[in-house]
Amino acid sequence: xxxxxxxxxxxxxxxxxxxxxxxxxxxxxxxxxxxxxxxxxxxxxxxxxxxxxxxxxxxxxxxxxxxxxxxxxxxxxxxxxxxxxxxxxxxxxxxxxxxxxxxxxxxxxxxxxxxxxxxxxxxxxxxxxxxxxxxxxxxxxxxxxxxxxxxxxxxxxxxxxxxxxxxxxxxxxxxxxxxxxxxxxxxxxxxxxxxxxxxxxxxxxxxxxxxxxxxxxxxxxxxxxxxxxxxxxxxxxxxxxxxxxxxxxxxxxxxxx
Amino acid sequence: xxxxxxxxxxxxxxxxxxxxxxxxxxxxxxxxxxxxxxxxxxxxxxxxxxxxxxxxxxxxxxxxxxxxxxxxxxxxxxxxxxxxxxxxxxxxxxxxxxxxxxxxxxxxxxxxxxxxxxxxxxxxxxxxxxxxxxxxxxxxxxxxxxxxxxxxxxxxxxxxxxxxxxxxxxxxxxxxxxxxxxxxxxxxxxxxxxxxxxxxxxxxxxxxxxxxxxxxxxxxxxxxxxxxxxxxxxxxxxxxxxxxxxxxxxxxxxxxx
Numbered sequence: 001x002x003x004x005x006x007x008x009x010x011x012x013x014x015x016x017x018x019x020x021x022x023x024x025x026x027x028x029x030x031x032x033x034x035x036x037x038x039x040x041x042x043x044x045x046x047x048x049x050x051x052x053x054x055x056x057x058x059x060x061x062x063x064x065x066x067x068x069x070x071x072x073x074x075x076x077x078x079x080x081x082x083x084x085x086x087x088x089x090x091x092x093x094x095x096x097x098x099x100x101x102x103x104x105x106x107x108x109x110x111x112x113x114x115x116x117x118x119x120x121x122x123x124x125x126x127x128x129x130x131x132x133x134x135x136x137x138x139x140x141x142x143x144x145x146x147x148x149x150x151x152x153x154x155x156x157x158x159x160x161x162x163x164x165x166x167x168x169x170x171x172x173x174x175x176x177x178x179x180x181x182x183x184x185x186x187x188x189x190x191x192x193x194x195x196x197x198x199x200x201x202x203x204x205x206x207x208x209x210x211x212x213x214x215x216x217x218x219x220x221x222x223x224x225x226x227x228x229x230x231x232x233x234x235x236x237x238x239x240x241x242x243x244x245x246x247x248x249x250x251x252x253x254x255x256x257x
Numbered sequence: 258x259x260x261x262x263x264x265x266x267x268x269x270x271x272x273x274x275x276x277x278x279x280x281x282x283x284x285x286x287x288x289x290x291x292x293x294x295x296x297x298x299x300x301x302x303x304x305x306x307x308x309x310x311x312x313x314x315x316x317x318x319x320x321x322x323x324x325x326x327x328x329x330x331x332x333x334x335x336x337x338x339x340x341x342x343x344x345x346x347x348x349x350x351x352x353x354x355x356x357x358x359x360x361x362x363x364x365x366x367x368x369x370x371x372x373x374x375x376x377x378x379x380x381x382x383x384x385x386x387x388x389x390x391x392x393x394x395x396x397x398x399x400x401x402x403x404x405x406x407x408x409x410x411x412x413x414x415x416x417x418x419x420x421x422x423x424x425x426x427x428x429x430x431x432x433x434x435x436x437x438x439x440x441x442x443x444x445x446x447x448x449x450x451x452x453x454x455x456x457x458x459x460x461x462x463x464x465x466x467x468x469x470x471x472x473x474x475x476x477x478x479x480x481x482x483x484x485x486x487x488x489x490x491x492x493x494x495x496x497x498x499x500x501x502x503x504x505x506x507x508x509x510x511x512x513x514x
Contacts, residue, residue, distance in 0.1 A: 020402060020405070023401075023402055023405075024401070024402070024405055026395065026398045027392075027394040027395060027398055027399065027400070027401050027405070028394060028395065029394075029395035049402075051402065052398065053398065092416075093412075094416070135284075135412070136415060136416065136419055137284040137285060137286075137415075138283065138284060138285065138286035138415075141283045141284055141309065141310065142284070143284070144280075144281070144284050144408070145277065145280055145281070145306075145308065145404075145408075147402075147405065148277070148280075148281055148284070148404065148405060148408040151401070151402075151405040151408050151409060152408060152409065152412050155350075155392070155409050155412075158393060158394075158395075159349075159351070159393065162393055201496065204496075204499045204500055204502075204503050205499055205502075205503070206495060206496050206499040215492065218488070218489060218492060219492065222483055222485065222489050223483070225483050225484070226479055226480070226482050226483035227482070228479065231475070232475060232479050235472065235475060235476065238463060239458065239461075239463050242461045242462055242463040243461055243500050243503070245461075245462075246461050246462070246500075246503050246504045247503045249506070
């Protein structure tokens with residue numbers, strides 16, 4: 001589905017930015033790059049900044065006009081850094097990804113269009129776009145680097161795509177969760193731990209059974225919040241057992257003796 | 258509120274990336290930059306890529322270790338490109354922004370930590386972070402440019418911040434949380450606790466310094482997850498101090514004797 005997204009860079013001045021955009025795209029699983037009248041391309045500077053995304057640069061299509069770049073596109077988003085005199089449907093990157101994904105899911109092709117480093121897109125170019133997208137930057141310092149803007153919009157597209165696929169947006173989320181909580185302790189195991197903790201604290205003289213104050217309830221809140229696994233519980237119980245031994249004056253023992 | 262976010266770049270090789278990161282930060286309204294042992298800084302290449310964000314570079318703090326960079330931080334997010342053997346609470350950038358914002362709303366300070374261009378953060382550095390953040394890039398081409406990664410995470414922070422400005426309904430829940438964790442511990446306090454914990458475990462013979470295995474990292478994960486308050490930290494440190502006394506064979510003492 002991501003192959004139906006094209007990234008269109010209009011009249012880019014610095015070839016390094018083309019390379020940076022190619023890298024950002026490839027990081028997000030997007031490969032179709034269209035360059036409208038680039039100032040310098042191909043370029044060694046683009047290859048250097050692409051940092052391995054040379055396949056994206058090699059396959060880039062170079063055209064003379066925005067009109068050619070958009071042939072076959074069903075939905076076009078134009079990035080806009082400034083307010084325009086002509087009001088236009090304005091989206092933030094997340095909304096644009098959501099709308100773009102709808103189009104992709106219906107089998108359509110979409111374009112994300114990025115303007116010149118200093119001047120952005122002209123009004124005429126912006127009027128070829130159904131939607132304008134604005135990255136909500138600080139108004140006092142609003143203009144992102146071109147490759148950084150490509151990174152943000154393609155990141156949002158990928159987030160929307162992964163969410164729609166039902167895929168985790170983090171690597172091995174399920175595995176991590178599974179391992180972390182693989183065997184969560186049960187309430188009774190937790191109670192036995194608190195009992196063990198309490199008696200150990202009494203043995204080392206930290207807890208006075210006659211003046212317990214709120215000590216145990218504070219410790220219950222802390223450990224209860226952490227969501228302890230069985231493995232972690234074994235470690236904590238092991239620490240308590242060794243502490244009891246030293247409190248009884250038994251010789252210290254290494255785990256592996 | 259955004260002024261309580263610090264961006265920490267560890268051992269950056271290319272000064273251009275420091276400049277790109279500064280620009281990305283300033284675009285998102287974030288200004289506090291901390292550089293841990295940068296290879297080349299200050300640098301004209303950084304200024305060139307910063308493209309006007311020279312105030313961020315000028316105010317950047319240069320320190321020798323990650324530990325120094327995190328002094329005073331309540332919540333630390335470390336970016337991670339690869340799988341680790343020991344699973345850790347893993348967030349995507351949006352989730353990290355949501356968690357980070359909660360901490361900021363309680364008056365805390367947070368850090369987003371970014372590793373070396375090629376090698377990322379070491380396991381030891383990652384263990385100083387309560388959460389790991391992974392940008393859901395294409396597994397086949399997963400490594401983003403450093404400044405691009407800074408752009409994505411700071412963009413999500415800004416999106417969360419702007420959304421929160423328009424939603425005052427969350428205040429009651431946050432106030433409750435704020436009261437529970439009235440004074441969250443800072444990263445340096447947490448590190449001192451881990452040091453105390455480790456030496457105590459050695460003293461009672463539970464931890465063999467020659468065969469440490471993953472014990473300390475597992476305990477770091479557990480306590481890091483819990484979000485310990487200053488009050489709770491005092492209790493835990495008190496327990497360790499009493500345990501050390503019994504390990505040394507000193508007479509047990511009640512708290513109120």
